[in-house]
Amino acid sequence: EVQLVESGGGLVQPGGSLRLSCAASGFTFSSYSMNWVRQAPGKGLEWVSYISSSSSTIYYADSVKGRFTISRDNAKNSLYLQMNSLRADDTAVYYCARGPSGVKSRFDPWGQGTLVTVSS
Amino acid sequence: DIVLTQSPGTLSLSPGESATLSCRASQSVSSSYLAWYQQNPGQAPRLLIYGASSRATGIPDRFSGSGSGTDFTLTISRLEPEDFAVYYCQQYGSSPQSFGQGTKLEIK
Secondary structure: OOEEEEOOOEEEOOOOOOEEEEEEOOOOOOEEEEEEEEEEOOOEEEEEEEEEOOOOEEEEOOOOOOEEEEEEHHHHHHHEEEEOOOOHOOOEEEEEEEEEEOOOOOOOOOOOOEEEEEOO | OOOEEEEOOOEOOOOOOOOOEEEOOOOOOOOHHHHEEEEEEOOOEEEEEOOEEOOOOOOOOOEEEEEOOOEEEEOOOOHHHHHHHOOEEOOOOOOEEEOOOOOOEOOO
């Protein structure tokens, strides 16, 4: 069974840092691009970042560019999101999602999400 | 950037009825790179439709997608109780990819 499990969320003060992880199983992780998508409480979905299967291509939403860093470790079947200089409007559930078709790809499947709360 | 506008914001229907959800793009969506997702409360989104009209694995044929260019539709026939959820469209043909604001399908 294809599975994605996020971890690392929690409460952090404005200006702080947090590192999210996404553990993949049930498929050949190194063959797929991956994404982070977030959802603020009661709001819609916002794409955050993309990384290709080999890490050669990376994209960020303008809202996080320069503050967030996406990475992956194919040997560990893991995806990461390093979040620095966090702001209140970064508060959201963060999902990792597989992209079956590279950069122009729908997201399937999604993990269950991890909640990040930025507050003093 | 492509902006997706979904309508209606909320749709109230009864089980057994059919639902028609709309997604309109501010620019043409290339090669019909348009997907639909279902999200139940407290759960992650689930892919329903991709390529505007292809059903994802395991999705019942009550769900169908259509459209091209700037106008896309998700149709759900014979509504089941588990279909009442929030639905999002996504375009993934142009960077940055984007989501619509969602349509809530509620029980009447």
